[in-house]
Amino acid sequence: METVIDIVSWLLLTSGGFFVLVGGVGALRMPNLYTRMHAASVTDSIGPILVIGGLILQAGMTLVSIKLAAILVFLLLTGPTASNALASAAMLSGHRPGLAQKMSAEDES
Amino acid sequence: MYIAVALALVVTMGLALIRALLGPTVYDRVLAVNMMGTKTVLLLSVITFAIGRPDFLDLALAYALINFIGVLAVLEFFRKRSELDPENNTKEAE
Amino acid sequence: MRTLDPHSPQIPRLASILILFALLAVTWLVWSGFFKALLLFLGLVSSVLCLWLTIRMRFFDDYLFCLPVGLGFVGYLFWLLREVLKSSLDVTKIVLSPSLPVSPRIARIRAGSEHPYDQVLFANSITLTPGTLSMDVDKGVITVHSLTEEGMRDLMSGEMDRRITALRRK
Numbered sequence: 001m002e003t004v005i006d007i008v009s010w011l012l013l014t015s016g017g018f019f020v021l022v023g024g025v026g027a028l029r030m031p032n033l034y035t036r037m038h039a040a041s042v043t044d045s046i047g048p049i050l051v052i053g054g055l056i057l058q059a060g061m062t063l064v065s066i067k068l069a070a071i072l073v074f075l076l077l078t079g080p081t082a083s084n085a086l087a088s089a090a091m092l093s094g095h096r097p098g099l100a101q102k103m104s105a106e107d108e109s
Numbered sequence: 110m111y112i113a114v115a116l117a118l119v120v121t122m123g124l125a126l127i128r129a130l131l132g133p134t135v136y137d138r139v140l141a142v143n144m145m146g147t148k149t150v151l152l153l154s155v156i157t158f159a160i161g162r163p164d165f166l167d168l169a170l171a172y173a174l175i176n177f178i179g180v181l182a183v184l185e186f187f188r189k190r191s192e193l194d195p196e197n198n199t200k201e202a203e
Numbered sequence: 204m205r206t207l208d209p210h211s212p213q214i215p216r217l218a219s220i221l222i223l224f225a226l227l228a229v230t231w232l233v234w235s236g237f238f239k240a241l242l243l244f245l246g247l248v249s250s251v252l253c254l255w256l257t258i259r260m261r262f263f264d265d266y267l268f269c270l271p272v273g274l275g276f277v278g279y280l281f282w283l284l285r286e287v288l289k290s291s292l293d294v295t296k297i298v299l300s301p302s303l304p305v306s307p308r309i310a311r312i313r314a315g316s317e318h319p320y321d322q323v324l325f326a327n328s329i330t331l332t333p334g335t336l337s338m339d340v341d342k343g344v345i346t347v348h349s350l351t352e353e354g355m356r357d358l359m360s361g362e363m364d365r366r367i368t369a370l371r372r373k
Contacts, residue, residue, distance in 0.1 A: 010110060013155075017117030019291060020148065024121030026298035027128050027144060033136055034336065035305050036128070038350040039298055040144050042333045043121065046291040049284070051114065051151050055158055066233055067166045068154060071173060075147060078177040080330035080337075082143055087338040087348065089184045090136040093191045167234065 009057035016050030023047065033090055037083055044079040048072055111159035118152045139183055146176030220254065227253055275370050282366060287332050290357075294333040294350065307348065308355045314343045315361075315368035325367050329358065 019042055026039025052072040059065045122145050129141035153169035231246035297304060314322045326337040326345050334354040339346040349355040 013110070013114045017114040019295065020121045020151070021117045022295045022298050023144070024124035026294070027141065028124050029298060029303060030305070031303070033134060033140070034348050035307055035350060036137065037140060037336055038294060038334055040140055041330065041336065042291050042294050042298075043144055044147050045287050045331045045333060048147065048151060049287070052154060055154055058158060063233065063236065064157075064163050064166065067163075067170070070230075070233070071150065071154065071166070071170050074170065074173050075150060076331065077327075078173070079147065080327040082177060082180045083140075083330050084326065084337060085181055085184050086136060086139060086143070087336055089188050090134075091338055092188060093136075095134060095136060170234075 005057050009054040012050045012054030012057065016047055016054060019043065019050060020047040033095060034087070037087060041079075041083060044083070045076065048075045048079075111155055115152060115155050115159060118148050118155065122148045122152070135187060139180060139187075142183075143176070143180045146172065146180070150176070220258070223257065224250060224254055273370075279366055279370060283328055283331070283363075286363070290332045290334045290354065293354070297350065305350055306352055307350060308352060309338075309346065309348050310355055310359065312345050312347055312358065312364070314345060315364045316371060317343065318371060321367050321371060325364060328363055328367070 023039050023041075023043030026042065027036050030036040030039050049072065052068050052075075056065045056068050059068065125141045125144040125148065129138045129145070132138055150169045150173045153165050153172060157163060157165040157169070227250040228246065231250060235242055235246065314325050316322065316325070322340055322343055322345070326340050329335050329337040329345065329347055334350045335358055336348045337345050338348050347355070347358060349358065
């Protein structure tokens with residue numbers, strides 16, 4: 001049982017590291033601000049989930065786990081809020097996204 | 110093994126730093142700084158386990174709080190500035 | 204700004220203040236880990252200070268604690284986790300492919316629920332999923348930027364919105 005938890009947690013940690021790295025590469029490669037934000041959101045959402053998930057498995061049922069879970073919840077609450085604020089601030093300042101093709105709002109009523 | 114994850118995080122922070130230096134707009138820089146902040150929190154959590162000192166977790170949480178408030182404050186500052194002075198916008202060379 | 208959904212269970216003002224106080228107290232206890240009289244007293248003082256500031260900010264006048272927390276919410280979180288994983292893999296493929304096949308789109312999507320908390324949950328879920336990003340929320344209409352066309356099609360199929368709206372209709 002111990003080794004199974006160990007293996008799963010290492011798997012989570014390494015895949016978390018991989019996704020974080022991909023997000024960093026994406027933030028460099030993407031052509032403009034809004035597409036870069038998509039790459040950054042890979043590091044901001046799946047990265048913390050996997051890395052902190054792996055650490056929680058390592059810690060077991062302790063106070064450390066509760067603190068880690070609190071950090072995870074906090075990151076997942078604030079991350080989208082910060083990117084939201086960033087996107088709307090960029091939009092308000094007249095930063096136009098380069099669109100491939102304007103899609104008409106099909107869902108708009 | 111923790112070292113490998115920490116290394117991935119540090120490399121990503123380096124990439125974000127390059128993006129912050131390249132810009133080109135101020136929002137790209139804020140995005141890169143925000144990324145670095147998240148990575149710092151994760152790095153502190155991993156370091157907690159790598160060296161076995163649980164008090165680093167408190168630093169991680171404090172850093173998460175400061176990072177969030179800091180990014181919002183910077184954005185608010187640039188929004189106010191571009192409202193006051195529309196000619197000299199925060200938009201730089203594309 | 205009192206546009207709360209009539210279907211939602213309203214938590215009275217005093218109860219929501221007490222819930223916030225309990226949250227603050229538990230946070231203090233978890234983070235300090237000491238149970239000496241002086242430190243407990245300091246915790247009480249800072250919790251009450253926070254409460255006083257929140258009341259001064261008129262937080263409790265408009266919005267109450269009314270996130271649809273329950274079993275359905277936990278189920279939604281797991282569904283969201285799977286969605287995040289799936290779209291992360293999609294974005295990873297795009298980032299790592301040499302030609303960088305992005306085709307950014309923008310669309311406006313109307314949230315199914317009138318409740319402001321549900322709209323926040325919807326917008327944050329959209330942003331949390333890599334590949335889609337909510338840029339603006341205005342009276343229930345969310346402006347969404349997506350990295351690829353498939354991401355936008357997924358979102359426009361409305362499954363996320365249906366799940367969030369279903370959380371409150373019980």
